[in-house]
Amino acid sequence: MSSDRKVHTFEDVSKHNSTKDCWLIISGKLDSVSTPGRQGGWPSPSFSVCDRRRTSVGRTIDDLIREPQRSGSRLFRDWGRTNQIAIRPNVPRFSYLWTEAHIVYDVTPFMDDHPGGDEVLLSATGKDATNDFEDVGHSDSAREMMDKYYIGEIDVSTVPLKRSYVPPQQAHYNHDKTSEFIIKILQFLVPLLILGLAFVVRHYTKKED
Numbered sequence: 001m002s003s004d005r006k007v008h009t010f011e012d013v014s015k016h017n018s019t020k021d022c023w024l025i026i027s028g029k030l031d032s033v034s035t036p037g038r039q040g041g042w043p044s045p046s047f048s049v050c051d052r053r054r055t056s057v058g059r060t061i062d063d064l065i066r067e068p069q070r071s072g073s074r075l076f077r078d079w080g081r082t083n084q085i086a087i088r089p090n091v092p093r094f095s096y097l098w099t100e101a102h103i104v105y106d107v108t109p110f111m112d113d114h115p116g117g118d119e120v121l122l123s124a125t126g127k128d129a130t131n132d133f134e135d136v137g138h139s140d141s142a143r144e145m146m147d148k149y150y151i152g153e154i155d156v157s158t159v160p161l162k163r164s165y166v167p168p169q170q171a172h173y174n175h176d177k178t179s180e181f182i183i184k185i186l187q188f189l190v191p192l193l194i195l196g197l198a199f200v201v202r203h204y205t206k207k208e209d
């Protein structure tokens, strides 16, 4: 994992688009843990980080705070399912927050090992690859692997706005009432003219007989 954990611009991230240097943007939840009132002197209580299958990893709040580059927060994956953090009842002043973020992953070391191949990863650069990632239906273990490649978040204000769909312009119809009227008259007159002509022809051919 790169030590370069920071807020990146979309443009910078987009430049990392080769097999030797591949960064992806995938939305997820950044979980932060705040510990108000630590000055109150409570010891570093341990608590459990549980995933949906209820496996748990015991950690202390101090571990949690030491791990991140930013103080007081650490990345966990949640993916919009149930919260992954179970708070032990003996930790009353512990608060758990999360924010939705566009997370940046440096998947360069994973290019050769990605079971879906490196081509798909390359094709997911330079854009928000969340839908591409979700459409595949990645397993929980794939999601857990992602933390290894986390290098920061994206400054959402630098993400180009989605191009809104502009429907093709309708062909300009001629709403001229007079031309419509003439067409209607012709539709009526042409059969009459043909009928009249048929009578005339018949009349003359009879005389000749």
Ligand code: HEM
Pocket (backbone or CB within 6 Å): 024, 105, 107, 114, 115, 116, 117, 120, 121, 123, 124, 129, 132, 133, 136, 137, 138, 139, 140, 141, 142, 143, 145, 146, 149
């Ligand atoms: C950090 C990002 C990623 C990680 C860690 C990752 C990991 C994995 C893993 C572990 C698998 C094996 C199947 C599974 O366990 O779900 C997999 C399969 C796959 N991944 Fe990814 N992946 C990532 C991003 C992406 C992206 C962005 C795409 C699409 C553009 C993608 C497309 C695929 C495809 C097509 C397969 C093969 C699915 C199959 O054949 O069943 N992956 N990935």
